[in-house]
Structures are given as C-alpha cells and as structure tokens.
Amino acid sequence: MTVGGGVLIGGRYRLLDVIGQGGMGRVWRGRDETLGREVAVKELLLPPGVDGAERELLVRRLLREARAGARLDHPGIVTVHDVVEHAGAPVIVMEYVRGRSLGAVLKADGPLPVARAAAIGEAVLRALRRAHDTGIVHRDLKPDNVLLTEDRVVITDFGIAHTADATTALTRTGAVLGTPAYMAPEQLLGRPADPANDL
Missing domain, CATH: 1.10.510.10 (Transferase(Phosphotransferase) domain 1)
Incomplete structure (x- = not known):
C-alpha cells in the first residue's frame, strides 16, 4: 500500500508529510481530525512482486508491532493510539514525538x-x-x-x-x-x- 499526503484514512487521520521510511514502512506526520492533535502514521510498504503469503506475513508483522506497542505504557516508549485499515492493509497510528x-x-x-x-x-x-x-x-x-x-x-x-x-x-x-x-x-x-x- 502507498498513500499520498492529504489523504484521510480511518475516517479521521489526515496524512501531512513523510517523516521517515525504512525497509518495511513509511511514517507520516499526520493530524487526528477528531481530537485535533498531531500523530505519527506508519503505513506498510510492500516490495514489488510480493505474493499473497509474503503479504500476509508482512501484515501480521505490522499488527504484531501495533500490539507490542499498545502493551507498553512508559514515557520512554512511543505510544500506540490506534490501528486502522486503509487500502486493505493495517496502518499504525502513534504518538507524534517532536524531536x-x-x-x-x-x-x-x-x-x-x-x-x-x-x-x-x-x-x-x-x-x-x-x-x-x-x-x-x-x-x-x-x-x-x-x-x-x-x-x-x-x-x-x-x-x-x-x-x-x-x-x-x-x-x-x-x-x-x-x-x-x-x-x-x-x-x-x-x-x-x-x-x-x-x-
């Protein structure tokens, strides 16, 4: 899945600009339109040629990240706010850390x-x-x-x-x-x- 800036996902999270990208995901600075706060939104990036089994593996890995983060309540660990689906893949919505x-x-x-x-x-x-x-x-x-x-x-x-x-x-x-x-x-x-x- 790849999305563009300005897109509203999950009915409330507006993507503003890309703030980071790794091998498996892209992180956006976004805005929670419901609560009026900045958030970080991590989307899953699927490499070209990924088959159904590999796609399922990557989706499960992203969901595992969300679950792991949601279990952790500590000021030294980024807070997971939500997981929503967009274009058939999960997207993690997290605390936006300014730094x-x-x-x-x-x-x-x-x-x-x-x-x-x-x-x-x-x-x-x-x-x-x-x-x-x-x-x-x-x-x-x-x-x-x-x-x-x-x-x-x-x-x-x-x-x-x-x-x-x-x-x-x-x-x-x-x-x-x-x-x-x-x-x-x-x-x-x-x-x-x-x-x-x-x-």
Whole structure:
C-alpha cells in the first residue's frame, strides 16, 4: 500500500508529510481530525512482486508491532493510539514525538558529551526494562530508533519485536531481521530472541 499526503484514512487521520521510511514502512506526520492533535502514521510498504503469503506475513508483522506497542505504557516508549485499515492493509497510528533521532544527532553533531550519552543510555535502559518485564524484546534497537526531545528519550519502531508468548514464527527460514551492525551475535546466529539481545 502507498498513500499520498492529504489523504484521510480511518475516517479521521489526515496524512501531512513523510517523516521517515525504512525497509518495511513509511511514517507520516499526520493530524487526528477528531481530537485535533498531531500523530505519527506508519503505513506498510510492500516490495514489488510480493505474493499473497509474503503479504500476509508482512501484515501480521505490522499488527504484531501495533500490539507490542499498545502493551507498553512508559514515557520512554512511543505510544500506540490506534490501528486502522486503509487500502486493505493495517496502518499504525502513534504518538507524534517532536524531536530528532539519536542517529540524526550523532550524524549532525558527532559524539555526545559523556554525561549526555550516559543519561540517554540510562533512559533507554529504563524503557527496555519495562518492555522486557512485559515480555517484549525489541530486536532492532539502534540510534535511528531512539528519539530525543527536550525532556524525553523515546524508543520507537517495535516492527520486529518478539513477544515471549509468540506462538508463530514471522520470518522465513534463514532470514535475519534487524540491522546487522547493531545486532547481538546470538541474534545473527538465529538464536531465540532474548532481552540480552537488546542490551
């Protein structure tokens, strides 16, 4: 599914402009017309040539992200507000976090002062503790998935999160999900997801 700016989805969320894009999704800054607030809207991007089985897998993965995010209530984890269907695929509506990713900050400003790096690390650890206590492992924690605001550090993109109670595999045999440069060796070897992978 691909949508354009200005489109109203779910009867209330207006897409305004693209704020991020990854291999599996595009994130829009949007407006909740019912409540009059900014939101982030993540749509599923299907690669060309995706067959029915692969499409179903990707849709289930996006729904898993929404469910994982909805279970987490912590100021250091982006809040999921809603999941709506548009053009036959689910779309996740989340809190809009006004700030920059840690990856963008590092690219623009270079290394952080030690005290700031430690404070960010401590905030990420608190958020991860909540996720892990809830039985959720992020599996793709990297600077681009950590958002920085004036007063918050927020983890986002639980797109490949693993839940301890997951009963179905959502990857193809031999597929590695995540960003290799930030993966634990155990994850690269295909071992079961564990909180240590995030740490």
